[in-house]
Amino acid sequence: THFPMDDDEAAVKEAMRRRDEAAQAFDEALAEGAPATVNWPSLFEAASKEARRCDNAVSKILEVAGPTTEELRALDAKLEECTQSIDIHQKVEILQSHSRECMSAYQQQNYTVATSKAVLFSKLYKSSTADETAAKRIDEMVGERTLSLQERTKASLIELLLKDYNEGIESANLQEICRVVPLLGDLDLAGEAVGLYLKFVKDVLGGELSEATGSSADAPAAKVAKVFNAAGTVLRHHLPMVSQALGAAEGDRRLLQLVHLEVERKVLTLISEMSGDLEDLKTVATFVPQLEDDLVRWGKGEAVD
Numbered sequence: 001t002h003f004p005m006d007d008d009e010a011a012v013k014e015a016m017r018r019r020d021e022a023a024q025a026f027d028e029a030l031a032e033g034a035p036a037t038v039n040w041p042s043l044f045e046a047a048s049k050e051a052r053r054c055d056n057a058v059s060k061i062l063e064v065a066g067p068t069t070e071e072l073r074a075l076d077a078k079l080e081e082c083t084q085s086i087d088i089h090q091k092v093e094i095l096q097s098h099s100r101e102c103m104s105a106y107q108q109q110n111y112t113v114a115t116s117k118a119v120l121f122s123k124l125y126k127s128s129t130a131d132e133t134a135a136k137r138i139d140e141m142v143g144e145r146t147l148s149l150q151e152r153t154k155a156s157l158i159e160l161l162l163k164d165y166n167e168g169i170e171s172a173n174l175q176e177i178c179r180v181v182p183l184l185g186d187l188d189l190a191g192e193a194v195g196l197y198l199k200f201v202k203d204v205l206g207g208e209l210s211e212a213t214g215s216s217a218d219a220p221a222a223k224v225a226k227v228f229n230a231a232g233t234v235l236r237h238h239l240p241m242v243s244q245a246l247g248a249a250e251g252d253r254r255l256l257q258l259v260h261l262e263v264e265r266k267v268l269t270l271i272s273e274m275s276g277d278l279e280d281l282k283t284v285a286t287f288v289p290q291l292e293d294d295l296v297r298w299g300k301g302e303a304v305d
Contacts, residue, residue, distance in 0.1 A: 084134070088128075088134060088141070089141070091128045091138065092141040092142055094124060095124055095125060095128070095138070095142050095146075096146060098117045098118075098124070099117075099142075099146050099150045099153075101113070101117045102118050102121060102150065102153055103149065103153050106153055111157065111160065111161065111183065112183065114153075114157055115157060115187060116186070118150075118153070118157060119186050119187065121150060122154070125138075158189065161183055161187070161189075162184070162189075162196070164180050165177065165181070165184065165193060165196065166196060166200075168180060169196065169197055169200045170200065172237070174244070177245045178244060178245045180193075181193055190246070190248065190249035193246060193251075194249045194250070194251040194254060197238075197242060197246060197255075198251075198254060198258050201234065201255060202258060202262065204234060204238075205230070205262050208230040208231075208233065209230055209231070209266050212226035212227050212230040213226065213227060213270065220270050220273055223270050224267055224270050227263055227267055227270070231263045234259060235255075235256070235259055239255060242255045
């Protein structure tokens, strides 16, 4: 197939060739430095003429291609606009679907599905509204009522899950803890879940340590031994649950740190009380290292003699 534009392109190429030849002849004559024998006006005119002819040929092809190019650019811009509009409409439909399913699951007390839909809604909304222009259109199309209702549903869901989680901790219900923790993790609350559990364990451990050292009939050295025994009991009871439910959020490591610090604080207090009793200090110095080893082994779930 032959297009008229092909002739224009050929004319441009020929004009450029002739222009270059004329310019080269002019440059060569100039380099020879023989003004008397060179017809400078003729050479200059020839070079200028071919340059003008080249420019005219280029202008002609631009006149032919220009409207077509502008038309294509406008069409491409319109296509891009339509593509963006379709993408926004699809995202809005998905957001509205997630919101409806989240609220429906919440009302049916299916908190696993409700959490999943709330997370999907939040992630898609965040990624879709990164562009300010798109964000404005999405907000308008989703609707203020839907956005507000989704936010309240998510807040209520979090409040309910934290309530169930705290009840599971207080009742040492591993099944309930393991059910709720992944949902809290999906809602970016794993760290808060660990903090709540550690707060509970700290209160429990504090009570156990106070009871272990509360008897005035026990010698200070005996109280130190009871402190380590109480700490080991707390770890044996709570560490398996924390490792299983909160290990991904380093709950087990933080639990061991907490118990170590609380035991250290209590033991240092007892040692300060026996500062005047050399025999008690010798006794504590003898068995404390073994008790520390036992505590670490308890924490690892190993058997202790």
